Amino acid sequence: MSKANRFLHYFLSHRDVTNELISKIGKEHYQYQPTETSMPASKLATHILESFYKFAAAAKEGHLAPFQEKVEEESDLQKLAEIYTDKTRQILESLSDRDLEREIDVSAMVGRNMTARQFLQLALDHEVHHKGALFVYVREMGHTDLPMFMKRS
């Protein structure tokens, strides 16, 4: 398996869980927030989905411009998850091992340039972090039958 393909599987081993959690958020809980200063559930889920897509697009293009892209307008979280997971998967599928090793211009965001692979790891860490919070949200919504934190890849 190529490194690029391995990363795609690694991403999906977490994204499948993100999407499973999102599928448990009923519309009546979209505005749920654990505390007054917490992101509401809908905003948190949207932030996870949009962010990884932008990270992946930036890794592909070699610069931060994709972070300025217009975002998807879809108020149903499950549909939004499908749209962004497909778009993100398409980008990751298009990457070669050589693309992953390329240094990209992301210093304005992270203080230094990185290889695309390193930047994608940051994207992954960002998703795992927020997904960890989402587990607490979903449990607080009353769900107790929750998946492991990642699927076996």
Added chain:
Amino acid sequence: MSKANRFLHYFLSHRDVTNELISKIGKEHYQYQPTETSMPASKLATHILESFYKFAAAAKEGHLAPFQEKVEEESDLQKLAEIYTDKTRQILESLSDRDLEREIDVSAMVGRNMTARQFLQLALDHEVHHKGALFVYVREMGHTDLPMFMKRS
């Protein structure tokens, strides 16, 4: 910088944040749980600290025996964080790039063998996941001045 050294910095960029969150958990909140089925705060923090240490020891030794090791007896979470962070750092500092590439026998736990580097990534993902949950706990304890999810490494 060697790959092993890079991994150590990567680990610390997350562990520093874990420890900062732990420092905010007052003893009156050790048994705090967001829901009845959630791990209490003290158990969650301990689980994060013990787990990474065991993952690192297993990566070093090449097999899963360290997961059976006796755990530290320390009821003060901040002291426990210091003890385990030191022990874990020592192991990571002792690893060479060659150690990281070695295939280790972890199939009983994860269904297949992995390189030590891959197993350590799993350890990292595990910490980031539970740390993401810990952010919600600490916010629910009344803290609003919280760090970023990782320090710049």
